[in-house]
Amino acid sequence: MQSRRLVLISRRFWPLVGGAERAMAGLAQEFQKMGHQVRVVTAKWESHWPAELVHREIPVTRLANPKTRGWGTYRYISGLKRWLGNHRLDYDAVLVSMLKHDAYAAIGTLGRFEKPVVVRAEGAGSTGDCSWHRTARFGTRIKNVCKTASAMVAPSRRVEEELLESGFDSSKVHYVPNGVELVDFKSDGAAAARFALADAHPILKVEPGEPLVVYTGRLDIQKGLLDLVDAWKWVAKAFPRGRLWLVGEGPDGQVIWDRIRESNQTCEVVMPGSFDEVTDVLAAADAFVLPSYQEGMSLSLLEAMAAEVPVVATDIPGNRALIGDHRGRMCRVKDPEDLARAILDTIQKSDQAHRMAKSARQYVEENYSLSRMAQKHLELIERQLSPSQGRSVPLEQSDRNSVDSNPEKGL
Numbered sequence: 001m002q003s004r005r006l007v008l009i010s011r012r013f014w015p016l017v018g019g020a021e022r023a024m025a026g027l028a029q030e031f032q033k034m035g036h037q038v039r040v041v042t043a044k045w046e047s048h049w050p051a052e053l054v055h056r057e058i059p060v061t062r063l064a065n066p067k068t069r070g071w072g073t074y075r076y077i078s079g080l081k082r083w084l085g086n087h088r089l090d091y092d093a094v095l096v097s098m099l100k101h102d103a104y105a106a107i108g109t110l111g112r113f114e115k116p117v118v119v120r121a122e123g124a125g126s127t128g129d130c131s132w133h134r135t136a137r138f139g140t141r142i143k144n145v146c147k148t149a150s151a152m153v154a155p156s157r158r159v160e161e162e163l164l165e166s167g168f169d170s171s172k173v174h175y176v177p178n179g180v181e182l183v184d185f186k187s188d189g190a191a192a193a194r195f196a197l198a199d200a201h202p203i204l205k206v207e208p209g210e211p212l213v214v215y216t217g218r219l220d221i222q223k224g225l226l227d228l229v230d231a232w233k234w235v236a237k238a239f240p241r242g243r244l245w246l247v248g249e250g251p252d253g254q255v256i257w258d259r260i261r262e263s264n265q266t267c268e269v270v271m272p273g274s275f276d277e278v279t280d281v282l283a284a285a286d287a288f289v290l291p292s293y294q295e296g297m298s299l300s301l302l303e304a305m306a307a308e309v310p311v312v313a314t315d316i317p318g319n320r321a322l323i324g325d326h327r328g329r330m331c332r333v334k335d336p337e338d339l340a341r342a343i344l345d346t347i348q349k350s351d352q353a354h355r356m357a358k359s360a361r362q363y364v365e366e367n368y369s370l371s372r373m374a375q376k377h378l379e380l381i382e383r384q385l386s387p388s389q390g391r392s393v394p395l396e397q398s399d400r401n402s403v404d405s406n407p408e409k410g411l
Contacts, residue, residue, distance in 0.1 A: 010097035013042035018218040019299040030374035099129040116150040116384035125294030156297035179373030193283035217300040219250030224291030234340035282307035305360035310353035327360035
C-alpha cells in the first residue's frame with residue numbers, strides 16, 4: 001500500500017478527551033506509524049488555544065469556533081469548508097468523526113473535487129448520530145448529505161443496524177470496530193502507578209491496600225454517573241477508605257459534582273479532570289466501571305479490558321457484546337444498589353475477578369488491536385481511491401470474514 005496523505009476531522013479533540021476523540025487520536029498515530037502523512041483538523045474551543053500545534057507527533061490545525069450557540073457552528077463549518085478547499089491538493093482522502101456538521105462540510109466541499117470522504121458514526125440509541133439526525137436542527141439535511149459519503153464506518157453492530165434502519169446504503173456501510181493499543185503492565189504496576197499519580201496530583205492519593213475503582217470517559221449523565229455516585233454509598237460502608245475516580249470532562253460535570261457534594265462524598269469520590277493518557281489510571285485501579293444507559297462500542301471499556309483491569313458494566317447490548325458471560329460483571333441499568341453489589345463482588349472476590357480480567361485481555365488481543373483496526377480503515381480508504389472512485393467499494397469477502405469473526409455479529 002502506497003503512502004497516503006490523510007486528513008482526520010474531529011470537531012472535538014485534545015485536550016477535550018472522550019471516546020470518539022481518543023479513537024481518532026489512536027487512528028492518527030497508527031496511520032503515521034504505517035508511513036502515511038496525517039493531519040488532524042479540529043475546532044478551537046478556547047480563544048487562547050494555539051491555531052497550530054503538534055500533538056503526539058501529529059500536526060493539528062484548529063479552526064475558529066466561537067462559543068455563541070449557532071454562530072460558533074456556522075463559523076466552524078465555514079472555516080472547515082474554506083480550509084478543505086484551499087488545501088485540497090495537499091491530501092488524498094478525509095476521515096471524519098461523527099455524521100454531523102464536520103461530515104456535512106467535508107462531503108459538500110469535496111464532492112466536486114472527487115476527494116474520498118469516509119465518515120465514522122459514533123454512539124448508539126439516544127446518544128448516537130442517527131438519533132441526533134432526528135432531533136437536531138437541520139438534522140435531516142445533514143443526514144441526506146452524509147448518505148452521499150464515499151463510505152461509512154460503523155464501530156459496532158448496533159450502530160450498523162441503526163444506519164441501515166435510517167436508510168443508509170448497505171453497500172456503503174462497513175463494520176470496523178474500535179481498536180485499542182495493547183500495553184504490557186508490570187506486576188508491580190499498580191503501586192508504581194498510584195505513587196506516580198499521587199505525586200503529580202495529591203488529590204489522587206489512595207491509602208495502601210485500599211480499593212480504587214475508576215471510570216474514564218465523558219462526564220455525561222447518560223453514562224450513568226449519578227447512579228455510580230449513589231452506588232458508592234453502599235461500597236463505602238464496606239470500604240470507608242476506598243476511592244472512586246471519575247476521570248474525564250463533559251457537559252454534566254457540575255451536575256455530577258453537585259450530587260457528590262449533596263451525598264457528602266467529596267473525599268471518597270474524586271473528579272480529577274481529563275487525562276491525555278489513561279494508562280496510569282487503569283494500572284492503578286482495582287476495577288473499572290461503566291454504568292452507561294446506552295453504548296455503541298465503548299472505547300473506555302475496551303481500554304480497561306486491554307489493561308487487564310476487572311470490569312463492571314451495565315447489561316446493555318454494546319457492553320454485553322464485549323464482556324459476554326465470563327469477561328467481567330454486569331448489573332442492571334439505572335439500579336445503583338445492583339451496581340454497588342457488582343462492584344463489591346469484584347473487589348471482594350479478587351481471584352475470580354482477575355481470572356475474568358485475563359480472559360478479557362486475551363479477547364481484546366484477538367479481536368480489537370488498534371493496529372489491526374487501523375489497517376481495516378486504511379484498506380477501506382484505499383478502495384475509495386481505486387479507479388472505481390465515486391462509489392463505495394466494499395471490503396473483499398475475505399476481509400469481511402476476518403472482521404466479522406467477532407461475536408458481536410449477533411447483535
